[in-house]
Amino acid sequence: MSAHFGTRLRKGAVNTTVAALAVAALAASQAPDVTADTQGRRTAADTPATEAGADAGTDDSATGNSPYYTDLPPLHSPNPAPTQSSATTPAGGGAGEAGIPATVLDAYKKAEAQLAQAKPGCNLPWQLLAAIGKVESGQARGGDVTADGTTVSPILGPVLNGSGFANIRDTDNGAYDGDRTFDRAVGPMQFIPSTWAWAGRDGNADGKKDPNNIYDAALAAGHYLCRYGWDMATTSGMRTAILSYNNSTDYLNTVLSWLEYYRKGSHEIPDGTGTVPTDRSDDYTPSPPSVPTTPGTPSVPNAPGRPTKPSTPGKPTKPSTPTKPTPTPTPAPTPTETVHHLEAAGPAKITAMAGDVYTDRVSARAETAAGKAVAKVRIRFTIVGDTDAEFTGGENVATIVTDSKGIALAPALQAGEKSGAFTVRATVLGRTLSALDYAATVTPRAADVLTRTGDTALTCTVGGEFADAVEVKATYKGTAAGKVAATATLVKAADDPTVNDKGPYFKGAADSPVRTLDLQTDADGLLRLPQLYAGDTAGAYLLRITTTGGAVLTVELTVTAAETSTPTAAPVESEPEATPSAS
The missing domain is CATH 2.60.40.10 (Immunoglobulins)
Structure with a gap:
């Protein structure tokens, strides 16, 4: 017992060093808002506001604050660092711990790729999923999964009945954890049923959301960490996200240690060959060693003496009144x-x-x-x-x-x-x-004001096309109104919104004249109308633009008659006068 206790003490000292080094490395490399002292410890400015997390009350943790593995990585990553695709175990300290089972590693990387598309502002690294997966389940018990990523046997946390853990009454009728009285954390990423009910994802596209499938669980964990706009590229965002997964500063430091370790080097190993952790947060304090007794002075036998006189028997005692059994106290109801x-x-x-x-x-x-x-x-x-x-x-x-x-x-x-x-x-x-x-x-999106972006008069001759396009800007309460539905109509008169049957027009199919169009402003609230054609009748016309929300703008269009040239009369040649005769 004492030898085992000594081993645990030495391991604790090493783990403390690893945690300090991991935090120091994050402070040096991750984000500008990280602070640390010379020993690699987080300073007061970088300490969570509460033990429940920097955003306490935002959520109830993914795991229900279930126990987790407290084993920390070796002091040194594999040297040289293996490539991510290497299937061999490199030499160097910590090579075994750096190995991640192939299917599990694939699930983490696919989740990272999907989150990069769905929530690019989160900047989720797959190494964070690997760190949480290591702490929660030892990478699905060392990669003990089937080809589709489902654990060979369910991974269940302890019953959350309030005895040393959170008190969470059943929320899934035992569908995920098999317990109809209390909830239990489920699967390689240890989701409690009430969280899985909304955070669950189908990561392997098989039509199911299974917390015991590493593809589903890894993608769900990624979405859980990336909610509320948290950014994993910042220390505050990552810290808040990790604490929301399990509200414990010790948990946070353990995950950060594995994150930094995997960032320095990791490699793929066959499924089922991963290292499974041994120490858990609910069984971390060892029993104290037994203390051997000091041998005393041997006793000396008494010398034979005279026989003692037998004592006079006393009167029998009166039997005492039996006490009433103490009733078992009724436990106080939970909130x-x-x-x-x-x-x-x-x-x-x-x-x-x-x-x-x-x-x-x-x-x-x-x-x-x-x-x-x-x-x-x-x-x-x-x-x-x-x-x-x-x-x-x-x-x-x-x-x-x-x-x-x-x-x-x-x-x-x-x-x-x-x-x-x-x-x-x-x-x-x-x-x-x-x-x-x-x-x-x-x-619907709306605009309350429409204005032209230019002030050039819109004129054209009969049969031609307008040189300047009609462009307007929509705003709502002074701000650009993007993606607002609008209608452009050539109307008969200012007081007659009927569609005009002559004059300017837009071209439709087969160049047919169209005098009303349904349009939409762009993201900046701009609306540029298609090419306008003059038609064959000169005159003044009105183009009316209206939007959802009541914005109205009427634009004047002028169509002039084509210029005609006056022909010049041909000169008339005069005949010469007859010369009078001498007679």
Whole structure:
């Protein structure tokens, strides 16, 4: 026992050094907002605001703060660093730890590529997924997966029943974790069912979202880390994202150590041959070594003496009254169990123009039957209906923990391009209570002012085409109104919006005259009309442009008659007069 304890102590000292070196390396290479002291430790300016994460209350962690592997990487990466495609194990310190099973590594890299397309501002490196995968499941138990990436047997965390862990009542009826009483973290990236319900992804395009599949789980982890606009190229963004995965500073430092290790060198190894960690956060403190007893002075046998006189037997004692059994105390209800209903903590109806962020945020207050606020309750907000609106970060579901006032504030809501009504629904996780619905509306993009970008008079002769194109700019409340629907019509008169049947026109199919067009402004609010042709009738005409939102602009067009030349009369030759005769 004492030898084992000594090994653990020495390992702890090494791990502390590795963590310090990893943080120092990140401070030197990752982003400009990292600070560290001379020992590689994070300074006060770089310390998370709370143990629950820099954005405490934003989400309830991907894993439900389940236990994780605490093993740290060796002090040195493989030397020389292997290529990413190398299938051989290079020589040098830590070569075995740097190996990542082939299917698992492929899943991480594919997730990185998909996130680069879906959320380029996140700058997610696959090494971060590998670091989390190492800490959560030892790279799916050393790559013990089938050809499609599914673990050979399910990977389940401990029962989250509040005994040393979080207390999370069942949310999936046992569908993912097989437990209908409490939840458990599931799969190689250790998602709890309530998080997987909205964060789950189909990473291998098989039509399923399986938390036990490394392709699905890696892609889901990438989207989870990239929500709310967090940028992994900055220390603050990466730190907040990692802490949201598991709210522990020790967890953060462990993941950062593996991230830095994999960045310095890693290589592919066959599935099933990876190194599986041994130390876990729920079994990290070893038992103290047993202390041997000091041998004492041997006792000397007593010399034989006189026999003692037998004592007089006493009176029998009166039997004592049996005590009543102490009843087992009833455990205090969890905060979730005390919630009776949800109340709207903000507007019940919200509206935004297509493409805009809603000014009002959806929020709900958890209350007891007596109307008292309940803190530390998980509220799930779900976007329901035919809409492309989404929460900041591209998700349609968000889980928020109520604050000390019992209020959960949903992330900012971004309107899509599809106009119409939809619902934002709030529910209490772990309870079957009536949902609280918020009515949301998306109105079409609009403009309130139209102006010409030029002031040249628009004139043309009969049968010709206008030399200058008609171009206008749309604005809404002084800001460029992009992607706004507009209609251009040649009207009969200022007070008669009927389409004119003569005069200028646009060309349609087979060069047929068209005098009304449905158009749209570009991203900068500009609208350049197609070529205008004069027609065969001279006169003054009106072109009217209208937009969604009520902006109207009438442009004058002038068509002049073609110039005609006057022919010059031919000279008339005069005959010479007759000369009078002499007679």
